[in-house]
Amino acid sequence: MSKSSIVSIGNELLNGSGVDTNSAYLSERLLSIGIPVVMVRVVGDDCDAIIGALRAASDEAEIILTTGGLGPTDDDLTRRAISKYCGKELKLDEEALADIENFFAGCGRQMPQRNQMQAYIPEGAQAIKNDIGTAPGIMLSLDSRRASSIQHPASILLFALPGVPAEMKRMFEQSVLPKLVELDGREVVAIRKLKCFGMGESNMAELLGNRMERERNPLVNTTVRDSVITVHIIARDEDMKRANSIAESEQSKIAGILGDIVFAKEDISLAQAVGIRLTELHKTLAVAESCTGGLVGKLLTDVPGSSNYFLCGWVAYSNEAKIRELGIAPELIEKNGAVSEEVAAAMAAGARRKAGADYGIGITGIAGPGGATADKSVGLVYISVAKADAIFVERLVFSGDRDSVRKRAANAALDLLRRNI
């Protein structure tokens, strides 16, 4: 089984200005074709550091992917580092240069002189086309000790891709993935997921017991983000069909154990799961948000096609907006406070009624850091779902910072809707 190693390049990744999301994307895609990533190294815009990381990566993996450092500025050093690492001079690739010039021409601009450097790649390497940016990628095959022919069994395949995620993803899918799938003799991996909401990770581990043991096939593990738990089921086999069948059988068994906290058997968000149900039932939704400030609307409309069921949202941040836009009685706010069960319910009902929707969501709470009162602490959130014949309200108290409270509150509201559609 081939293994891969990723080198992410850029000072922004080592000074806190940027987060390396590319590695997560590449890891998942590589694993899906049976190529596990054994390590990710993040290095700065420093030629020696990049060369060091490439050398270390070639000790542990047959496939190396780099992202970043292919831009047109002086701190883009990946080309030079690869050239030194493999002992091949940089040479102008005329076709790559023409592609860059065409890219600028397509935007109605002339290529700045400095972009020419992007067309230089090590001798013997191939340029990887970039349809949506200026930086071509680099594909290179090397002997694990020295540069060698592409067919050599001990060879290392190196792919250098740009750091811009959209360009990197497109080039990976178009050019790198097909090349990797050609490589033979690999154990394949089937991955299935279960997406869950409404339980802690520890409790889930107790429920799943020895299914989560390390050496087991299928391997089961869990990750959590914004209170959504993803169960990952990873089955290995020499045969893809068998691997799929092992993974699916485990997926069904775990889904049976976890019951209705499972909201999807594929890697979708709560907003997508809700959208699928609403679409199936031809139902519509409106949302009134206070403390989440538009986040529920944002999550719902992250989903292409959400206009089929999402009619309207209100960010009723001020009391005046709650009264004027959602028809909430001023006395209700006066008596109970804006952060209350009653106001959450009235927001949900108001959104539903004003939009003429089948379902309404209402959220009001204290996201912090300010806003707490003697009897209402930061993290207190009321979520509500209104439908034709019922209104549901839940009182929740979240720990964590503003961002975390808001994300978990938004997900809790979407989950309350899911359980009551």
Place this chain on the structure above:
Amino acid sequence: MSKSSIVSIGNELLNGSGVDTNSAYLSERLLSIGIPVVMVRVVGDDCDAIIGALRAASDEAEIILTTGGLGPTDDDLTRRAISKYCGKELKLDEEALADIENFFAGCGRQMPQRNQMQAYIPEGAQAIKNDIGTAPGIMLSLDSRRASSIQHPASILLFALPGVPAEMKRMFEQSVLPKLVELDGREVVAIRKLKCFGMGESNMAELLGNRMERERNPLVNTTVRDSVITVHIIARDEDMKRANSIAESEQSKIAGILGDIVFAKEDISLAQAVGIRLTELHKTLAVAESCTGGLVGKLLTDVPGSSNYFLCGWVAYSNEAKIRELGIAPELIEKNGAVSEEVAAAMAAGARRKAGADYGIGITGIAGPGGATADKSVGLVYISVAKADAIFVERLVFSGDRDSVRKRAANAALDLLRRNI
């Protein structure tokens, strides 16, 4: 000058389920006290891989930070790996155990048996308190070859922190940072930033010319996210005052060169910059969004205290909602289409009028992947800002996917407001 190296631990980081945001946070914080991060290694939940990463890290840095793998499940292997790496047995830390039991008691629950394992730390190590979660951290001082006393000049300081970002950050600030600041004899680093909107990275590099050369002090580099460019100015000196003065003088010079595309001299978002201006002027804002679906509201209300100037938002996703909620004439939509200059302007004006705000923002566009027509392509977005005596509209065409189009459109709208406050 001490250097640091980060080891991020967790299968979720190598199978695409999670993104390593912790390293970005730690990198920035470490650099701010003059400790550059020379490498980040991301490894899975695999004892040997963690040990290998710790060994490699100790070859290049005096300070090692790990995140992740301190949870209560079988795939949490950081404790065991550190124990093997430093050759010290794991021992129950009674105080840490009491802290974990207290944490559960505080939530009104009994500690599950499996959480006891979190109180085991290598002999000679210190537990790092975790106020908001169950996993204590580990602090350990080692000889660079073998375990040694904390005062040894060749010693390595290792800190193991949980992977949950809120816990990791709190423990880093409370316990790790003060410890590191004590260490002496370091060249200090002063970092200043300029946040910019409205120019490409290449053009900016041409403007800044040799200021961006690699070996220069101060070092200047740029990063870009959602069309916002951050200029990082990093000055080194043995004296903190001098380092600050070098960085600030460069910051002023570059701000002069870049002019009004600079929206802040500190690391804040466009929404924060807009909020600061509105607060200074005691002005208020309302937002009407279509294609961004609540994202502008979310960005504005990410900022604590935004209720002082942000009154109300509408996610007027359907035409009916635009007509009913914002008072847009149906004929205007019929004649020009919902994605048009006219409708964007009417949305901005409608939001302003209905909310009684000083400023209104309107956004309508085609975020994709669907929704394109013969004359309106995916990525076409109209943004508008209405004030008492004027309405501004811009037509923009973004490349990239739905997420990218929406983020850049939201930022462009906030910037249009900034330039017209």
